[in-house]
Amino acid sequence: MDLFAQISADTPSALSRADGLGTLKAFLPLAGKHYAAERNFDKGRGQHLSVSWLSAYIRRRLITETEILQAVQARHNFSSSEKFISEVFWRTYFKGWLEMRPSIWSQWLTEMPAGLADSRYLQACSGKTDIACFNEWAAELRETGYLHNHARMWFASIWIFTLELPWQWGAAFFMQWLRDGDPASNTLSWRWVAGLHSRGKHYLACAENIEKFTQNRFAPYGALNEGAMSLTGAEPPLAVEPHWPALPARKRYVLVIHGEDCHPESWTLAGAPEAVIVLPSWMGNLVLDSQNRLRDRGLDRLEDTALADTAGRAQAHFDCPVHLLASSEGGAMDEMDIAMLARQISALASQYDVQNMTTSYLPVGAWRQNFATLADCLAPENIHIDQVIREYDRSCWPYAKRGFFPFKENIPRWLRDFS
């Protein structure tokens, strides 16, 4: 078995930058014409050999978009790798789009928990429907934390238009299990399938397409609603650009790392930190109600491995003390836990005699919400936290005000700027 086949057959139990770079290296030869021709085929578990398998690493920025784009450009010309490059920019587009319309995320968070105890939701998630392919994808997602992009599209479409379940519940099921679960890519993809993103343009799964792209593994003729109308809903709010942070003034500070960006080596910082604090992964999860969290605790444990890997690299890179704050396995992850974390951080600030902390920009999502509570707890201690934003995000995100196609026109310029 070649290296890439081996990588895609495994579901790694830990995430590290070295493994992300290894996956990228093994995939690179396939990122050109092969990807463009083969990427839509879902050959089943362990056989996802024509897509990169990089999403769990990119999601946490164990490897960055710019590194991937540079590596692809060094290996392939633009015309053969355009398809792969534009998929990477789909992520960038969704991140920017949500960043300028955060209420889409908060509204989903309030609408979604009501469905989680509904018997129709539970039946669909446990793969107890009459649609064999849907049942298999539900099981693959729960058991491996991954679904091929085409399967995600078919699954979401069947969920919304054949099973007639709310898209918000389906997005919750994905967030519960996806190893790459991302507030922007997930919420907005579900809205895109429903016809709420490009309004009126929905994605309808059809048996013929499923038969072709699963290579005859499934052929759900007669089982799908192939004539459904798009969902209708309110116009999305107008895009409002937030205040993108400026580089903080040079002063003594402690660097704080969270799971949204695990490559502090490439952050633009004003001088060297006195020490580094790495936050625990539960800060990237949310308690929804007494029964449910935003994501399975197994994903917290996976993210802790990424954070531990980052702590090790930070030690070598910044050559200063690094404090990896422990994850509380049984913790409630509520405001009391965050207050306790704030006390630990405040004690470290005193130890290093600093009142300034710097972290990377927190995009819309659970990490940002919990971090805001943490910052509120630290404010009375006169601890001030600056955020630094990557030049890539600052440059690209503001162009996500409309659809992907006008956004995409900028790709050649961004490739020049970031190569």
Ligand SMILES: Cc1cc2nc3c(=O)[nH]c(=O)nc-3n(C[C@H](O)[C@H](O)[C@H](O)COP(=O)(O)OP(=O)(O)OC[C@H]3O[C@@H](n4cnc5c(N)ncnc54)[C@H](O)[C@@H]3O)c2cc1C
């Ligand atoms: C309903 C639905 C939900 C989704 N939820 C998520 C999610 O929570 N997190 C997530 O990262 N992606 C999500 N996607 C997008 C896409 O399915 C995954 O990014 C992709 O399948 C990851 O596998 P890969 O790394 O092998 O992809 P590749 O095809 O190798 O793509 C390379 C990278 O480009 C980005 N990318 C590719 N396709 C898309 C896309 N359509 N939208 C946004 N970014 C893309 C990802 O970062 C991916 O790692 C969702 C798509 C749908 C239809």
